[in-house]
Amino acid sequence: MRLLACDLDGTLLEPEAGTRDFCRRWETVRDVHLVYVTGRTWPGTRGLLGRVIPVPDAVVTATGTEVRWRDGSLDTRFHERLAAGWDPAAVLAALSGFVRLPAGDAPLRFTVAADRAQVEAALRRQGARAAVIPADPGVVDVCPRGAGKDRALAYVARRLGVGEGDVWAVGNAPNDGPMLGSGVVGAVVANADPAFARSLPARVIRCHRPGALGVLELLERMLGGRAGGRS
Numbered sequence: 001m002r003l004l005a006c007d008l009d010g011t012l013l014e015p016e017a018g019t020r021d022f023c024r025r026w027e028t029v030r031d032v033h034l035v036y037v038t039g040r041t042w043p044g045t046r047g048l049l050g051r052v053i054p055v056p057d058a059v060v061t062a063t064g065t066e067v068r069w070r071d072g073s074l075d076t077r078f079h080e081r082l083a084a085g086w087d088p089a090a091v092l093a094a095l096s097g098f099v100r101l102p103a104g105d106a107p108l109r110f111t112v113a114a115d116r117a118q119v120e121a122a123l124r125r126q127g128a129r130a131a132v133i134p135a136d137p138g139v140v141d142v143c144p145r146g147a148g149k150d151r152a153l154a155y156v157a158r159r160l161g162v163g164e165g166d167v168w169a170v171g172n173a174p175n176d177g178p179m180l181g182s183g184v185v186g187a188v189v190a191n192a193d194p195a196f197a198r199s200l201p202a203r204v205i206r207c208h209r210p211g212a213l214g215v216l217e218l219l220e221r222m223l224g225g226r227a228g229g230r231s
């Protein structure tokens with residue numbers, strides 16, 4: 001079995017006509033697992049499933065801090081592993097000098113308006129252990145170590161019994177970077193920020209089309225049996 005992992009915003013959710021094309025095509029696809037890997041929280045994701053986009057085999061939400069399965073159930077093993085190394089009081093104390101964006105908060109994630117280096121320095125001063133993951137320009141997610149889209153996707157693939165080389169992952173933004181640059185077949189959609197796209201390893205596929213149309217392009221390439229590599 002192979003696995004297609006898609007970011008949502010800026011990737012599978014636009015343009016709307018492309019999302020519809022993907023849904024139609026997906027109905028005919030067999031023997032490929034579908035996984036969404038998003039910065040959205042679960043409440044901001046679940047209303048899309050089965051309505052706007054196909055119901056996936058698994059969903060990774062809140063920048064790789066939560067894994068849920070097809071029926072929406074939380075993977076408690078992944079959750080407990082992350083929660084065990086997470087001291088929210090110490091992390092919040094380290095973040096006290098930054099502007100928090102509460103709308104981005106999830107159980108194992110704080111979102112702040114700051115640069116990565118500033119936040120990492122503040123965490124070090126406080127002796128707080130956390131991963132700092134760039135979200136939007138000037139915005140970072142602060143999560144338990146072991147979180148992140150790349151780590152959560154690797155966990156899901158292992159649980160589904162899919163080898164890393166059979167995982168195809170596509171995204172558009174810096175929080176997709178570690179996932180696209182890992183051992184999977186990575187791809188970036190054409191509407192990605194040019195500086196971000198340039199920062200990715202040469203082996204990452206550059207889709208010719210934007211958003212969901214780029215995802216479709218990648219899906220056809222996967223089903224056509226063409227391996228990863230330069231596009």
Ligand SMILES: [Mg+2]
Pocket residue numbers: 007008009010011171172173
């Ligand atoms: Mg995105």
